[in-house]
Amino acid sequence: MQTSLRMQSASDALFQHLADGDLETLRQWIVASHRPDLSSGVWFDSLVSDSAEVVTRDGWKAGDYDRLDLSLPLAWDALCAEDRSWGSQLHGWKFMDKPIQEFIRTGEREYLQWCLDRAVSWSERYCEQETTNAIVWYNMALGQRALRLAGLIYLGARNGITDTDFRSLLHAVDRHRGEFALDSSFNPRTNHGYFVAIGQTVLGRTLEAVPGMLGMAEEGRDRLAIMIRTQFLTDGGHSEHSPEYHRMLMYSFQLAVDNGLIADSELTGRLRKAADLLGWMIQPNGSLVPLGDTPQVQMVGASHPPTLSPETNFLMSGGSTGKANPDELGVFPETGYAFVRSPQPQGRGPKSEATYLAFTAAFHGRAHKHADDLNFVWYDHGQEILVEGGRYGYGAQLPTDSPLRAEGFYYADPFRQYVESTPAHNTVAANHQNHDRRRTAPGSGLDRCEQKEGLFVLRGTMDHGGWIHRRTIELVPGVSLTVTDDVQSMDTVKRDFQVWYNIAGALEFTKESRGMGPSWILPGGEWSLELEPDNGLQVQGATRESEEPLRGWRSVEDGTREGVWSLCLAADRTRHQVFTNRFSFNRIS
Missing domain, CATH: 2.70.98.70 (Beta-galactosidase; Chain A, domain 5)
Structure with missing residues (x-):
């Protein structure tokens, strides 16, 4: 789709100088796109036990960890700092999953806005300032957050996101694009490499009207092909000795196939064996x-x-x-x-x-x-x-x-x-x-x-x-x-x-x-x-x-x-x- 977006593909900040007309053109392009599927919440975890009402009212609870109050304003640096796994889930924005799914199910915009407000708050802290907390830009958190960022941008564009919030999320995209470009972000030896690859692919495809984002998506697809060959062996088994990671990665790759992000017949055949x-x-x-x-x-x-x-x-x-x-x-x-x-x-x-x-x-x-x-x-x-x-x-x-x-x-x-x-x-x-x-x-x-x-x-x-x-x-x-x-x-x-x-x-x-x-x-x-x-x-x-x-x-x-x-x-x-x-x-x- 041809657009009139006045952006420089070589710029480190693709979205920094967007004029109002460019912003609206981009919003309309996102609304008209249909791949990858960001309208049904499939990129968000459906196995969260708490309801959206409980999460937004009482706080977010991850597994056996304490319930976390996410009322604004948030001192992000102090949250989940004592536990690496908990911190990765927080900075991967896992707390958004139930509210987003409830918004998709009911159309109650308060749930979408709750997520947007926290995404903007997080972005203001970490995309405009540096941090010594390594887990914030850790590859697992980076990839999973990119999926949720893409979903918020798509759903926000279709449901009246304000220009201020939209610009803040696009500024976050710029920072994520820079992190994905680092060789250190992609480790093909573990399943974390998959989340980086799928995160940058989906985020890039969501905004592929922008030339620099299309390149990010193409790199992500190349990384996905590497990951499926290294993560799943020829008999369909996941190489990390864990049925749970086999299940999780198999479904994630299957979702990528369903959304046209993987089309190689040898790779899809390997996924069928993984399902068996x-x-x-x-x-x-x-x-x-x-x-x-x-x-x-x-x-x-x-x-x-x-x-x-x-x-x-x-x-x-x-x-x-x-x-x-x-x-x-x-x-x-x-x-x-x-x-x-x-x-x-x-x-x-x-x-x-x-x-x-x-x-x-x-x-x-x-x-x-x-x-x-x-x-x-x-x-x-x-x-x-x-x-x-x-x-x-x-x-x-x-x-x-x-x-x-x-x-x-x-x-x-x-x-x-x-x-x-x-x-x-x-x-x-x-x-x-x-x-x-x-x-x-x-x-x-x-x-x-x-x-x-x-x-x-x-x-x-x-x-x-x-x-x-x-x-x-x-x-x-x-x-x-x-x-x-x-x-x-x-x-x-x-x-x-x-x-x-x-x-x-x-x-x-x-x-x-x-x-x-x-x-x-x-x-x-x-x-x-x-x-x-x-x-x-x-x-x-x-x-x-x-x-x-x-x-x-x-x-x-x-x-x-x-x-x-x-x-x-x-x-x-x-x-x-x-x-x-x-x-x-x-x-x-």
Whole structure:
């Protein structure tokens, strides 16, 4: 579309000298545009629990953080300064999501103006003055804020934004354009690179009548192509070891495709595979499997949009849309995931009775990677059986000189460190040390996985430098699970090896067992679970809710904890050990 906008594309401040006529021309061009879609609120988070009325009246609450009063005037520098994650959400303007969606739904302009007022206030502080707060222009906050800035400009142009507010937002666009142009703003090695790429693309497309903005959008599209190839592997798996980030990035890329920002068929094919994989990440209780940095996210019956996968849509809709998956074993060899769901649901209704197992054998990089090589979780008899530590949240970062950073930890909260640790997962450790997350990432460690008559066999191998771990899981749905761990020192050094298991806290522990190990009674009292270590090793306790040391916990939602049964089986001073442990169900007579 040709315009009469008198702007210099090479200027550092494209909008600074806009005349009134130019301002109105730009406003009309924005109103007439339709791509990307900024009219329906799709770029804003729909999973915020508070209503728009509560946010605007009582303040904004992010997760487990305190509610934050956002009444004007705001001392922006003092807000959320003690927590990096909280600050990133604040300076990414996440607090606007519900008010914007409520404005779109009802047309009540007070909600739009509430957001505009705070955007102008923020822009006056940070686009006209410098700050020592690094999180303000941090790449994650920059990219997410740009999406919301684009939405405000579009909705404001269509709904009577004042010239003063419009100029203030355009001044903010200038500053954002300068930040996006910095090489340091774009990191293709983590999902933050995606948010930078999509933020600058959408903001650039919103104002592409301005030559300098069109160039910003084109750079953003190039960055998006880089990100989809680095974030999603060829089998569709996200490379950051977290089902929640897989879900979040998959939907975000899908939105970019829907808005014509990605048109490459190879890339869209990869997104279809990502959507297929998402279905395997849904547990029978409807929640996302909590591997890596994944809190509890309800996937069935929630307000998630449809995916590109009919099989995943079938699970998410409770069988009302899409089609049933005929396969009970899902193997993703490049990403390093294997899943069992048996039987696969075929119709409508509850899906909680299936046996489910998720096995992770991958180390693609440090992003969201816990010390959890060859970890797995198990769901059976309508119940979580083997669980893991969860995410807990991020919080303040460790000092840069902290020795814990050498172990792969970045966050200061001891409980956050615990949920990342090896004992919080169902895997093997050597010398009571966490898996080394600073070593060279080997990629996928998944070996041959197969389905036989009534039996699923999953295998994986992980090289830990001085020692190697080979794991085989044999699952008979509803009957038993046998885990064989073959650990061997490759450097001839004798080591102490520990096998860690975390049993769901809903099971009642009892020492009575027909085998050599402990047993638990499942909720309802009809079934027991027994652990039989067949190599004569004794189970070292069944610890629950220990504070010193931290053992026997998990975090289902950020900032929360609940008790689980933490078990350890050990073999001391050996170069080679094979652990074989069998969990079996028995009906209580």
